[in-house]
Amino acid sequence: MTDVEMKPADEKREEKKTEEEKKPIPxxxxxxxxxxxxxxxxxxATFEPRFTHRVLxxxxxxxxRLDDTVxxxxxxxxxxxxxxxKKAMLSWLPEATVEQSMDIDSTSQPPKQPQPEPVPEVEIYLRLLILHHxxxxxxxxxxxxxxAHETIDKMQSLNRRSMDPIAAKVWYAVERTYELVGDLADARPHFxxxxxxxxxxxxxETEASLINRxxxxxxxxxxxxxxxxLISKTSFPTAAGNPQHARYHYYLGRIKAVQLNYTAAHTNLQQAIRRAPxxxxAPGFYQAVHKLTIVxxxxxxxxxERSLFRHPVLEKALAGYFEIVKAVRNGSLSQFQNTLSKYAAEFEADKTYTLIVRLRQNVIKTGIRRLSLSYxxxxxxDICLKLHLDSEEDAEYIVGKAIRDGVIDGRIVHENGWMECGSQKGGYGPEVSxxxxxxxxxxxxLHNQSVKMSCACEMSRRANTCRSSPRVTLRFFVAMRYPLNAHRKELAAAEGAREREKELAKEIQEGGDLDDEGPDLGERF
Amino acid sequence: MAPPQLVQLYRELQQVFTSGNLQQTGVLLTRLKIALTQAGLLVLLGNPDPQDLVIARDILEVGAFWSIRTKDIPSFDRYFSQLQTFYNDFSSVLPPSPREYPLRGLNLIRLLTQNRIADFHTTLESLPLRADALTGNPYIAHPINLEQWLMEGSYSKVWNAREEAPAEEYKFFVDSLMGTIRNEIASCEEAAYDSLPLKDAATLLFFKNQSEVLAFARERGWQVDLTAAKITFAKKTEEKVEIQKEKLILADLHYARELEQIV
Incomplete structure (x- = not known):
């Protein structure tokens, strides 16, 4: 249901994006x-961080598109x-050759009138660009x-709140620098x-970015x-942007999965997927999260779901995982082992190998379950032969364990060496509830998170799109998937937008009043 | 440089430890720990010489092995957590220790016998080995296999592997591991069988004679019919489940509140 409804929104978004991208080309x-x-x-000047966000x-x-000349x-x-x-910054770039500088002079006229010195934020921004370059x-x-070090020192000595969004990005660049140089561990004390x-x-912003780093x-x-x-000692700032949240949830999911807390890991990964761009x-992140989620x-x-593996972005990246899923579904140990050895390098690179090895017991369980349903x-x-187990003795223990763990319902009759499968339990009782x-x-x-997110999205957009009713957007979590840079033109309408924004926030806080959205409810769940 | 007295004691410890005199080793270890603290090597201070660090590491390793031989698990835990600094943080400075992986493996088995599976996996993930190299290292592969067999229920494999321990110290954990397995098997049998001949129960539980089985059966409260040589397991009757009213009401109120917010 949701899939079908999400599609049109997706398409629209694509269109908008291409439109947006065409514009800045000149x-x-x-x-x-x-x-x-x-x-x-x-x-x-206006204490409006949103302009900075737009820049970033x-x-x-x-x-x-950066190069030395630019x-x-x-x-x-x-x-x-x-x-x-200016001199300090230019010293990081190679000297311009004469020819080039003549070129520049002819194309762009240097301003004649004396300029005032720009704010330090601009300097940090330019430094960030140089660093990336x-x-x-x-x-x-x-x-x-x-x-990187000079910039960090500068940032910290300036200590300006208006610099925070840029600072968060600078920290990312710092991490990247350390990683490329090859000693990421040395950066940790700084972080x-x-x-x-x-x-x-x-x-x-900076804290969120740094926790992720x-x-x-x-x-x-x-x-x-x-x-x-670290996670238990820090609290992740809720005001952080969606991308940072997505990353944080992904890391949380990873840690929880290693600790065998799969349910919590799954919740976190779902959040990561939902908040991801x-x-x-961002195909890389999308693929990485999905790989872990599948495992x-x-x-x-x-x-x-099968449809996941047909997703254009995921299809190729998930090939190995698809094979594993097939093996687990069939409960075939030999198929599982073959796949595991075939894609070992890939899983190793994704850091999912040890998690996948843990699946072995699930393969066996699925196998037994299938047998118990059909016989x-x-x-x-026969169990031993069908599941490629090593000995009958093992089969007996394994079946016994499966019965105890509630995977199957049955008995073993030791004297005759067979397993009798009981009938399925009725579908009522406290477990069911x-x-x-x-x-x-x-x-x-899910609903609450989506509301929160689309709310946060509204904040960051401060846009005038949802003129009709703010609740309409809030209602559906698709809303949060709008690209953040969807609106550039309403610089002038900013004041009006802020007003509306405040109203919106108020309405969210009040929890919204009753209106005629009742029948819709059934569809959403 | 380490004080000569410390080096002297260290030599002595090595000799005593290889000769297998546990009591003497214990005494020496206590004296060495004091000496190490005085030299600032137990809790590392400043920038110690790598040579000294090797000595400190060796002493701690001997301590860890000694703890296992005297079956003092908490002491092993302490030694091992001190060693982790040497293994993780000084790995680039120090030459690798031949005892590192046996000890890491022992630590894994310890976690396994204490049924700390989550810790087991976390430790496994943080080993400085590539994931596919894990099975290539005999000291690490052993606990990994044990865990896998335990999880899937191939208890006989665990039983058979007890003699294949890669190092002498691993066998110290076998007893407690066997205890764990027997209890596991017993709980499986209770669920999976209606009745079981005594003889078969003995083989399934890896007991050598009937009297052991009988003692074990008494412990778990099984009904043993000696004339038919059979154990019958108390059938779990479909006990009447009380519906937790309060819980349901609370849940319903919660839903009502949430729905109110949505609509």
Whole structure:
């Protein structure tokens, strides 16, 4: 049901995105950086972090179009000629050759009138761009490292709240630098110290980013204990953006899965999927989360849906997992072992190998279950043959365990060496109501999370799209999947949007009043 | 550099430990721990010399083995957590220890016998080995196999593997492991059989003679019919389940509240 309904929304989103992407093409990177600098100025002047957010949203695609000349020009044009920060920043870029600089002079006229010095946020932003640019070539890694440290020091000494969103991104770049240089572990003390500071300053964005950085660094080195302790000692800021939440939930899911707490892991992974950016925008994350989710689902005894493996983004990446799912579904140990050895390298790279090895017992259980459903009496010897077990003796123990664990309902008659399968239990009783209660709790949780998310989404959009009724958007969690940069034009309407936004927030708090949405309810669940 | 007295004691410890004198080892270990603390090597201070660290590590390793031989599990736990610093944080500075993996394996078995499966898996994940190399290391492969067999219920394999321990110390855990398995099997039998001949029960539970079975049966409260040589398991009657009214009411109220918020 939800699938069908989500499709049109998805398509619309795609359209909007392509529209959006077509527009900025005429802008040269230099012009874009300049415009961004202006936006940051404005953000600082008006205490409006959303301008900064908009600037940072363009970071990903801007990053790909950077080169030395672009950066040099951008710095030259935003800063007055005798600014010390300008010189400091230019020193990170190679000297311009004469030919190039002539070129620049002819195309862009240097402003004649003396410019005021831009706010420090702009400098950090430009440094972030330089850092990303330096990371594109291996020769520049040492330089990037130095720049990263200098930038961190600068950021921390400035201590400006208006800088927080940029700072969060800088920390990401710092992590990337350390990782590319190859000693991610060395960065951990920096992150931990900065995380403490950020928490004290209520700098939510940076704190969220840093917690994720630290978790990632722990998991990279398989330090699950420490990661678990970190989680129990910190609280993830709820005001953080969806992408950070998605990452956090993914890491949580990983840790819980290792600790055999599959139900909790599954909940976290579901959250991660829901909060993640659309599949086409961030395919890597989408694939990684799904890989883990499939394994966890299997460990819980569920079989993932077939349609998942037909998803265009996932189909190829999940090939190995699909084979595993098939093996588990058939309860065939030999098929499982073959698949495991065939895709071992892949699973190892995904860090799911040890989790998949744990599936072995599930394969056996499924096998026994299938047998118990199809036979009313079967000899232990046949079970042993059918499931490729090593000995009849083992088969007896395994079947015994399966009966005790409630996988099957039956008895073993030892004297005759066979298993008798009992009839299926009736579908009523306290267990059933427990299962039902769990399901309802899950649905309610899903709904509440979605409301929260679309609410957060509204906040960040501050847009005037949902003119009709804010509740309409809140109602459906598809809403949260709108790309964040869907609206650029309403700079002027910002004030009005904020007003509406406040109303909206109020309405959410009041929990909404009764209206005629009753019949819809049935469809959603 | 470590004080000469410490080195002297360390030499002595090595000799005594290889000769197998447990009591003397214990005495020496206590003295060495004091000496290590004085030299700032037990709780690491400053930037110690790698050579000293190797000595400290060796002493702790001997301590860990000694704890297992004297069957003092909490003491093993302490030694092992101290050793983890050496294994994890100084792995780039120190030459690898030949006793590292036997000890890590022992730690895994300890977790297994204490039925701390979640900790077992967490520890397994954090081993500095590639996942497919785990089975290649005999010390680690042993606990991994044991865990797998225990989980799927191949108890006879566990039983047969008890003599195949890669190191002498592993056998110290066998007894408690066997106790765990017997209880597991017994609970399976209670669920899976109506009755079982005494002789077969003995083989299933890995007992050598009937009197052991009888003692075990008494412990678990099984009815033994000696004339027919049969054990009958008390059939679990379909006991009347009380419907927890309060819980249901609470749940319903909760749903009502949630629905109110949605609509």
């Amino acid at each position: 802008l040269t990177p230099v012009a874009e950086i300049k415009a961004n600098a202006a936006l940051i100025e404005r953000a600082v 949203r363009s970071l990903t695609h801007l990053r790909k 950066l040099r020009d951008a710095i030259n044009e935003t800063y007055p000629s005798d600014s010390p920060s 330096l990371l594109t070539s291996q020769a520049n890694y040492p330089k990037a490292m130095k720049l 931990l110290a900065a995380q403490r500071t950020a928490a004290l300053r209520h700098d939510d 630290i978790l990632r660094s722990y998991l990279q080195y398989n330090l699950y204990d420490q990661a678990d302790k 659309p599949a086409k925008t 966890v689902e299997l460990l819980m005894g569920d079989i993932p 009313s009496r079967i000899s232990l010897r 427990d299962v039902f209660a769990r399901r309802i709790a899950y649905c309610l949780e």
